[in-house]
Amino acid sequence: MIRFLHGADFHLDSAFGALPAQRAAERRRESRELLFRLADYVNGHDIDLVLLAGDLFDSASPFRETGEQLAAALGQMRARVFVAPGNHDWYGPGSPWETETWPENVTVFRERAMTAAEVPELDLVVHGAAFTGPDQPESLLAGFTAPADGKVHIGLLHGELDGAEDRYDPIRREEVSASGLAYLALGHVHKRMEPLTLGRTVCAWPGCLEGRGFDELGEKGFYEGTISDSGEVSLAFVPFARHRYEILEVDVTGKDPRTAVEAALPPDTAGDLYRILLTGETAEGGAGAAALREALADRFDTLEVRDRTRMAEDLWQRAGEDSLRGLFLRELLARREAAEDEAARAEIDLAARFGLAALDHRDLG
Structure with missing residues (x-):
């Protein structure tokens, strides 16, 4: 043999x-x-x-x-x-x-x-x-x-x-x-x-x-x-490889993003290179990708965290307010409804998040 x-x-x-x-x-x-x-x-x-x-x-x-x-x-x-x-x-x-x-x-x-x-x-x-x-x-x-x-x-x-x-x-x-x-x-x-x-x-x-x-x-x-x-x-x-590349998609709708990610991760990732994609619906501030990466980075060889979440639908309901916030949301909502695909809608969601953060003097990172 x-x-x-x-x-x-x-x-x-x-x-x-x-x-x-x-x-x-x-x-x-x-x-x-x-x-x-x-x-x-x-x-x-x-x-x-x-x-x-x-x-x-x-x-x-x-x-x-x-x-x-x-x-x-x-x-x-x-x-x-x-x-x-x-x-x-x-x-x-x-x-x-x-x-x-x-x-x-x-x-x-x-x-x-x-x-x-x-x-x-x-x-x-x-x-x-x-x-x-x-x-x-x-x-x-x-x-x-x-x-x-x-x-x-x-x-x-x-x-x-x-x-x-x-x-x-x-x-x-x-x-x-x-x-x-x-x-x-x-x-x-x-x-x-x-x-x-x-x-x-x-x-x-x-x-x-x-x-x-x-x-x-x-x-x-x-x-x-x-x-x-x-x-x-x-x-x-x-x-045989000491390092693996992995992409992990985690739906954080209605959840604390860090808790959701930790629940989805395997126990041993110390030698691995991960790209974590956060999906689902979140509030105006998004999923906090930068903070999440900082909190979890020492558990990986290399870590990327990308926020692919969309704003919760109820946040767009505030477009009816008689305020600067309402005016801003109405303009973006009209563009969102006319968008041709999901990628264009995602860009508008991101613009809405950064605009609302600016109005509220918040830092999205």
């Missing part, structure tokens, strides 16, 4: 542009440290084979020390390691795949065509290919069929299955079915996908190893699997 680890899309040296500069630099350092945690996992779980399906770097020209640390971490793994460069870290002149000295246990696929690497001690062959530029408009699996020689055959590629556009190795389902591979390890899709079986081939995307923004939510990690002597594949997802 072969034990393997399948990871992809580390995107080392990502900018983390949404974070403050100091925190972004810390996250980049943490990403490099994660590599050595991964090496410890490989060695502690008797992994035979490590399959890394591209975009390990965020660009084809990362910082030199990042390449050095990746090489050092992979060299610590007591396993054979295979890498298929992707569209971000494509193989070419000056790329770290060419300039870095990779350990003996590491094989980097460098051709824009499927090539074979034998692993005799496991009676196994790994077939892989590389992006050699930022685009790969033709499927790298097209026309490929593994030989029927009694060995276990695995594929390693960065690409999409039936992609919407032909830019990132658009693999077709029928190509996977005809490949003769026991397992096809894929990268490029940052959201973990449940394994697919096409023909006799199991294929999967593990998603990115760690989220980098609020478009990469939830648990991140890798697949750990086994391949039996008969070629049967079994997979389990292993959450």
Whole structure:
């Protein structure tokens, strides 16, 4: 039986542009440290084979020390390691795949065509290919069929299955079915996908190893699997990231906002980056997003609180008053009733809140 680890899309040296500069630099350092945690996992779980399906770097020209640390971490793994460069870290002149000295246990696929690497001690062959530029408009699996020689055959590629556009190795389902591979390890899709079986081939995307923004939510990690002597594949997802990005929507209608948020939060959020969206109806002062963020910030790695509440309908009833407040509300109410969509109404609600706060000499923050 072969034990393997399948990871992809580390995107080392990502900018983390949404974070403050100091925190972004810390996250980049943490990403490099994660590599050595991964090496410890490989060695502690008797992994035979490590399959890394591209975009390990965020660009084809990362910082030199990042390449050095990746090489050092992979060299610590007591396993054979295979890498298929992707569209971000494509193989070419000056790329770290060419300039870095990779350990003996590491094989980097460098051709824009499927090539074979034998692993005799496991009676196994790994077939892989590389992006050699930022685009790969033709499927790298097209026309490929593994030989029927009694060995276990695995594929390693960065690409999409039936992609919407032909830019990132658009693999077709029928190509996977005809490949003769026991397992096809894929990268490029940052959201973990449940394994697919096409023909006799199991294929999967593990998603990115760690989220980098609020478009990469939830648990991140890798697949750990086994391949039996008969070629049967079994997979389990292993959450591995120290930080998660999460978006939490909380309806605070008729509630104290802080109490409502605390009731909705899971118990342990210390390492996570949260965006909390406050919804529902509130009084003139809104939900107090700034104060809420200040009160809860130490429970998170990073916290955003956004007030998406609307003014309670009964507040607009004061538009009938014979006062400056009534005149102000009547003008906005007419615009609100004529608004074309919810976004326009939300802007008018916000204007009403700030206007009423000004009339009452209150500070909305």
